[in-house]
Amino acid sequence: MAARIRRPRARTxxxxxxxxxxxxxxxxxxxxxxxxxxxxxxEWDINGSFVPFEDGPTEA
Ligand SMILES: [Zn+2]
Structure with a gap:
């Protein structure tokens, strides 16, 4: 099981x-x-999960 960083490939x-x-x-x-x-x-919607800009600091 490989844990890889998923990078967005497209954005709208x-x-x-x-x-x-x-x-x-x-x-x-x-x-x-x-x-x-x-x-x-x-304001990019990347696969509905990747958000380049947050309203405030968040912990992942
Ligand atoms: Zn635009």
Whole structure:
């Protein structure tokens, strides 16, 4: 049983619908398509569990 850190592979903005995916070569996020608002402060919904920004400090 291997315990590995699960890294999100894709994310979708809950506000404007912008979609990005993780590029394996660069390890950075790239826009999946042309949708979304450039000036949106993107709130990413990654598999419904990964939250990059919390309202406050939490213990995992
Ligand atoms: Zn957005």
């Amino acid at each position: 903005c809950e506000r404007c619908g912008r979609e990005e995916r993780l590029d394996d070569a660069t390890g950075s996020w790239v826009v999946a398509d042309g949708t979304g608002e450039v000036y949106c402060i993107h």
